[in-house]
Amino acid sequence: MARKDLLDIASLHREEIEFLLDQSTSFKKLFTRSVKKIPALEGKSVLMLFYEASTRTHSSFEVAAKRLSAEVTNFNVDHSSITKGESVRETIETLQAMRTDYIVVRHGHSGLPGMIARQTTASVINAGDGAHEHPTQALLDAFTIQEKFPDPRGKKVLIIGDILHSRVARSTSTLLQKLGVEVAYLGPGSLVPKYVPESIRRFTDYEAAMAWAPDVVYLLRVQMERQDVQFFPSLREYHRVYGITNDRLAEIRQRGLYIMHPGPVNRGVELCDAVMDYERSLITNQVENGISVRMAVLDWLTPGGEFPRQEAYAAPQRASSPVTMP
Amino acid sequence: MLLLQNARIASENSPVLVEGDVLIVEGKIQHIGSNLAIPEGARVIDARGRVLMPAMFDAHVHFRAPGFENKETITTGSEAAINGGVTGVVMMPNTRPALDSATAIATVLENAKHRSRIPVYTSGCVTKNREGKELAEIEGMRELGVKMLTDDGDTTHDPAVLLRAMQYATEFGMFFASHCEVPELAGPRALNEGVMSYRLGIKGSPACAEEIIIDRDIRLARAAGAHIHIQHVSSKLGMETIRWWKSRGDVKVTAEVAPHHLLFTDEHIGDYDTNYKMNPPLRTQADCDALLEGLIEGVFDLIATDHAPHTPYEKAQDFISAPNGITGLDTALVSLYHHFVRPGKFGWDLVVKRYSAEPRRLMGLPVPTIEVGQEANCVLFDTEAETTFTREFMKSKSQNTPFIDQTLKGRVDMVILGTEVLLER
Ligand SMILES: [Zn+2]
Numbered sequence: 123m124a125r126k127d128l129l130d131i132a133s134l135h136r137e138e139i140e141f142l143l144d145q146s147t148s149f150k151k152l153f154t155r156s157v158k159k160i161p162a163l164e165g166k167s168v169l170m171l172f173y174e175a176s177t178r179t180h181s182s183f184e185v186a187a188k189r190l191s192a193e194v195t196n197f198n199v200d201h202s203s204i205t206k207g208e209s210v211r212e213t214i215e216t217l218q219a220m221r222t223d224y225i226v227v228r229h230g231h232s233g234l235p236g237m238i239a240r241q242t243t244a245s246v247i248n249a250g251d252g253a254h255e256h257p258t259q260a261l262l263d264a265f266t267i268q269e270k271f272p273d274p275r276g277k278k279v280l281i282i283g284d285i286l287h288s289r290v291a292r293s294t295s296t297l298l299q300k301l302g303v304e305v306a307y308l309g310p311g312s313l314v315p316k317y318v319p320e321s322i323r324r325f326t327d328y329e330a331a332m333a334w335a336p337d338v339v340y341l342l343r344v345q346m347e348r349q350d351v352q353f354f355p356s357l358r359e360y361h362r363v364y365g366i367t368n369d370r371l372a373e374i375r376q377r378g379l380y381i382m383h384p385g386p387v388n389r390g391v392e393l394c395d396a397v398m399d400y401e402r403s404l405i406t407n408q409v410e411n412g413i414s415v416r417m418a419v420l421d422w423l424t425p426g427g428e429f430p431r432q433e434a435y436a437a438p439q440r441a442s443s444p445v446t447m448p
Numbered sequence: 449m450l451l452l453q454n455a456r457i458a459s460e461n462s463p464v465l466v467e468g469d470v471l472i473v474e475g476k477i478q479h480i481g482s483n484l485a486i487p488e489g490a491r492v493i494d495a496r497g498r499v500l501m502p503a504m505f506d507a508h509v510h511f512r513a514p515g516f517e518n519k520e521t522i523t524t525g526s527e528a529a530i531n532g533g534v535t536g537v538v539m540m541p542n543t544r545p546a547l548d549s550a551t552a553i554a555t556v557l558e559n560a561k562h563r564s565r566i567p568v569y570t571s572g573c574v575t576k577n578r579e580g581k582e583l584a585e586i587e588g589m590r591e592l593g594v595k596m597l598t599d600d601g602d603t604t605h606d607p608a609v610l611l612r613a614m615q616y617a618t619e620f621g622m623f624f625a626s627h628c629e630v631p632e633l634a635g636p637r638a639l640n641e642g643v644m645s646y647r648l649g650i651k652g653s654p655a656c657a658e659e660i661i662i663d664r665d666i667r668l669a670r671a672a673g674a675h676i677h678i679q680h681v682s683s684k685l686g687m688e689t690i691r692w693w694k695s696r697g698d699v700k701v702t703a704e705v706a707p708h709h710l711l712f713t714d715e716h717i718g719d720y721d722t723n724y725k726m727n728p729p730l731r732t733q734a735d736c737d738a739l740l741e742g743l744i745e746g747v748f749d750l751i752a753t754d755h756a757p758h759t760p761y762e763k764a765q766d767f768i769s770a771p772n773g774i775t776g777l778d779t780a781l782v783s784l785y786h787h788f789v790r791p792g793k794f795g796w797d798l799v800v801k802r803y804s805a806e807p808r809r810l811m812g813l814p815v816p817t818i819e820v821g822q823e824a825n826c827v828l829f830d831t832e833a834e835t836t837f838t839r840e841f842m843k844s845k846s847q848n849t850p851f852i853d854q855t856l857k858g859r860v861d862m863v864i865l866g867t868e869v870l871l872e873r
Contacts, residue, residue, distance in 0.1 A: 132647075211765060231768040232649040233720035252768070254649030289649060315652075317643045 124424045127239040127246040130255040131296045139264070139300060145418035146265050150411070152189070162421050163192035169222040171197045171213070171238075172249070173229040178385055178409070179249050179259075183226045186416035195222070210234060218242045223425040227251075232289075245423040253287045259384055260293035262415040264301060266407050267338060270380060275302030280331050282364055283342030283392065284313040284353070290384045291342060295322055306334060309342075309364060312353040328364065332373070338380040338404075341366065341392040357391050366393040371400065380404050449473050450864070451486055452828065455495035457818045459502075460801035470500060472824045475866035480820055493862075499829040501800050502816040503535035503863060504781060507807040508600075508625075508679060508704060508752035510773070511537075511568070513559065514552075515544025520757040520845045522556075526564035528755070528777040528844035530870045533827040533860040537755075537777075538811060539570040540600040541578070548573035550588030557592060565870055569811060571596035571625060574613045580605040583613055590620045595811055598625035600679065601727075603661050605631070607668055614672035623675035623700075623810075628661035628686070629653075629728065638727040638772045644714040650768060655683035655735070658728050662686050663693075670699035677810065678703040680754050682728035684738035691747045702810060704752040705739050707780050711787055712736075712850060722763045722770035723850045726756070743802065744794055750806040751799075753780045757846030775844045779851045781827070782835045786856035790831070824864045833859035 125138075152158055168187040172180055187194045197217070210229070217225060218241065225244045227235045232252030239246035250256040264274075271277050279298055285291045285307050295305040299321060306323035307314055308331045318324060325331035344360060354360050361367065366374065366381065371394060374381065381393070381403045389395055397403055450472040456465035457480070469484040470477060486492055511525035520528075529537050539556065541547035547556060547570055560568035572589035576582045578599040586597065597617055603626065604610040614624060634653040639645050641652025662678055666689070669676035681687055681703055690703045708726065713733050717724045724730055742748050756773025763770050784803070788794050805815045816825035836855040839847050863871040 210769075211761070229766075231766045233768070234766040236719060237766045252649050253651075286651070292646075292649060315641075315646045317641070317646045317652075319643070319646070 124422055126424060126426075128257050128419055128423060129236050129239060129246065129248045131257045131260045131293045131300070132255070134257075134297075134300070136300055139261070139297065142261055142415070142418050142422060143265055143268060145421065146261070146411070146414045149414040149417040153414070159189050159191055161191045163187065163190040166192045166223040166425070168192045168194050168224040168226060168420070169197055169217065169220070169244070170194065171199065171217075171225055171227040173199050173227075174250070176228055176250070179228065179412075182409070182412040183247075183249060183416050186413050187224070187420060189413070190417055190420055192224070192420070210238070214238055214241050217244065224420060224423070243426050245425040247419060247423070250289055253289050253292070255293045256289040257293055258412070258416050258419055259290050260297040261419070262408055262412045263294045263340070263382065263384075264297050265411050265415050266382065266404050267298070267303070269407070269411075270404070271337065274298070276304070277338070278304045278306070278334065278336040279338045279340055280306050280308060280325075280334070280336035281340045281342065282308045282331075284345060285309050285318065285342070286313045286315050287345055288342050294340070306331060306336065310354045310360070328370070336379060338382055339366070339374065340382045343384060343386065344388055344391050346388065361391050365391060366397055368394050368396060371396055375400065375402075378402065382408060385409065449487055449490035450869075451484065451490045451492045452495040452500060453492060455498055455500035455828065457500050458796040458800050459817060460797055460805045463795040463797045465499060465796060470818065472864065475824055477818065477820055477822050477824055480818070493828075495828055497830075497832065498861060499796060499831060500818055501796060501827055501829065502804045502818060503825050503827045503865065504533050504803045505536040505807040505813075506534050506753055506755065506777060506780070507538045507750060507810055508706075509537045509539055509755040509777065510542070510757065511539050512757060513543060514555070518759055521563070522560050522568060523563045524843060524845040525755070525757070525777070526566050526568060528775065528842065529566060530863050531843040531860070532777045532779065533781045533829065533863055534777055535566045535825055535863065535865050535870070536808070536813070537566070537568055538596060539568060541571050541573045541598065542601040546573050546578050547571070548576050548578070548584035550585055550592055553589050553592045553594055565868070566865065570594065571598050571600070573597070574599045574604050574624065575609060578602055580609060583609070583616065586613070586617050586622070587620060590622055595622055596625050596677070597622055598627065598679070600625065600627045603627055603629050603631070607664060610665065611668045611672055614668060614674035618672060618674040623677055624665070624669065625677040625679050626661065626665045627679050628658045628665065630657045630660050633657035633660070637768055638725050638729040639717070639767075640714040640729045640731045642714055642732060644717060648717070648720065648767070653729055655685060655731060658683055659685045659689055662689050666690070666693045666699060666701055669701070675700040675702070677701075680704060680706045680709065680728060680752070681739065681742075681748065682709045682731050682735060684735045687738050687742035687747055691742065691745070694747065702749040703747065704750045705743055705748040706752060706754045707776060707783055708774060708850070710736055710739050710743065711783065716850065717767070720767040721850075722765070722767055723774060723848055723852065725767060725770055725772055726754070726774050727772040740788075740793065744798065748802065750810060751780070751784070751803040752807065753777055755844070757844050758848045759846055760848070763848045773848065775842070775846055775849045778842045778844055779837055779849055781829070781860060782856050782858045783851060785829070785831065785858035790857055823866055825866070826864050827860060828862035828864075830859045830861050831857070833861070835859045
């Protein structure tokens with residue numbers, strides 16, 4: 123049943139998801155022991171390939187790998203240079219020569235981890251690719267929700283924010299739906315694509331979304347780096363229309379709703395400061411659960427497995443300067 | 449001397465194939481009839497069951513020379529054309545340097561003369577270096593026979609620049625071809641905005657990015673009294689826009705459609721298959737259906753492939769990094785036959801009209817027919833044989849095509865141009 127790679131949630135079967143969530147529970151129990159390390163991946167090497175900076179996901183994977191006794195190496199990626207697919211190809215050849223067992227990769231281009239997976243024997247874990255998928259985030263979100271709702275079927279999760287650029291929204295909504303959770307989106311019209319799947323409810327108004335009676339309100343991070351293109355007039359306006367303001371928090375508290383956020387939080391934008399102390403905020407639980415979920419994933423994958431569709435790619439041929447043209 | 453016996457002869461004017469023997473002498477069709485006597489020294493070919501038709505002409509190809517000979521050269525490009533039953537092409541000017549001056553055009557045409565077994569024509573840029581700012585050296589290019597002006601690959605961004613170019617060049621009998629795209633709307637990557645762009649997590653390009661310029665450029669042409677040719681239309685509303693303008697009859701508009709836009713949708717991209725990455729992007733089944741309707745109806749005057757080779761190395765990157773474009777010359781005729789003619793969606797007459805006659809008319813060239821007195825410029829096509837598009841089969845230097853390793857019904861058996869048999873399988 124194990125796979126070589128974890129690239130997305132879309133292709134995971136329900137049994138695989140349940141297995142991973144079960145395993146995460148077992149790994150989480152380890153944390154209470156004084157010796158947190160187990161020798162499951164002793165002698166295995168995990169390579170961290172992060173083309174986008176991310177302290178949170180990066181360290182979570184690193185801790186997870188080390189607790190399984192794997193050896194962790196960071197592949198130096200120059201964040202200042204534009205790392206296009208062409209240079210990634212060079213890197214892949216190097217990585218394959220290194221015979222690393224796992225590659226944890228994050229890249230701004232959707233689909234890039236899949237490309238690496240097809241060209242290496244290593245188990246590739248997608249740690250976020252463009253606006254495509256972030257499967258371990260989805261698993262830790264589901265795990266966190268399941269801790270509160272052991273049978274999450276029929277529960278409702280409202281995802282608020284920038285859906286257009288969010289891999290978290292895509293992966294988490296897909297996974298939650300596979301578990302029988304109802305999902306709705308709310309966000310600025312400029313940041314919610316017209317073509318979201320029909321199975322996802324779409325709200326344009328906060329009050330209407332609340333009237334739907336969600337159990338969990340999942341806030342997405344406003345990606346400040348995208349503010350060169352104006353998707354909404356101002357952060358203040360965003361907070362007022364789509365954020366959890368003090369008034370809205372009072373209502374949420376009264377209704378006993380849970381709040382989630384993939385982090386890092388922009389205080390005063392997605393949520394007001396007081397949310398951080400709200401007893402039903404699951405934001406720190408998400409961080410903590412990230413480690414056990416990632417341990418479960420690393421433990422589950424089997425490096426060196428079959429190469430799916432490897433033959434679809436021709437052997438690399440050296441070419442001169444690349445130019446994009448029609 | 450060549451005698452083709454019992455061929456089924458196609459023409460643009462009749463949906464019915466006429467069976468007959470065709471005698472070619474010194475590159476000209478000398479006799480057509482049944483049971484023609486075999487002249488002494490004639491080579492006899494049993495063409496029974498096979499279709500004989502005028503050879504194709506592709507008015508939109510990228511041969512990448514000068515500047516990108518690692519992708520394609522005039523030699524490999526024209527061999528790919530012959531391989532697909534095409535005996536004439538119009539190159540696009542987005543080379544390096546761009547074909548924006550008499551000097552650049554002269555070099556290409558001179559090269560083509562020595563490096564190609566078929567006539568190669570070229571378009572010229574509207575603006576210098578395709579930058580959309582200053583007019584290219586239009587008159588100098590015209591003197592060398594350039595008829596089509598285009599900044600293909602990019603829309604001439606400033607409508608005032610394009611309008612001026614139209615006002616100027618129409619005087620010289622030249623026409624304009626438009627790649628239609630508002631770059632600010634289209635986003636960075638060639639993917640239709642739709643269900644697939646959401647799923648793949650790549651910002652999609654809405655069809656309106658294309659439709660706006662289709663409409664804009666036709667309006668500009670109307671204002672200037674110019675002839676506008678709309679390239680590779682991909683959307684339903686784009687087709688309908690052209691249809692509406694044509695029905696008004698007060699502006700000269702022609703348009704082309706590419707086989708891939710008739711055949712594939714964004715769903716084919718699947719797991720980021722870059723062989724389906726092209727610009728304009730593949731859209732939806734409803735768009736494909738509308739394009740087919742437009743082709744049958746004549747909204748599209750011609751079929752052109754937008755043959756756009758890229759090296760395997762470039763295309764084997766991730767979807768976002770990979771360049772746009774697919775090759776088309778090796779595969780167009782067979783795929784049109786397999787997917788449309790064979791299932792009865794349209795006849796051979798449409799193929800001949802839209803892929804042989806009309807593109808030549810667009811370019812002001814003589815139109816070959818299978819008639820006595822005509823120069824032999826024809827293709828013999830086996831409708832029962834199959835073609836497998838292996839890497840070895842393709843003559844293009846690049847093999848970035850969704851048809852790679854597919855087997856389709858139909859095979860180009862012979863390509864004859866004047867006294868030369870350019871291809872024989
Ligand atoms: Zn083109």
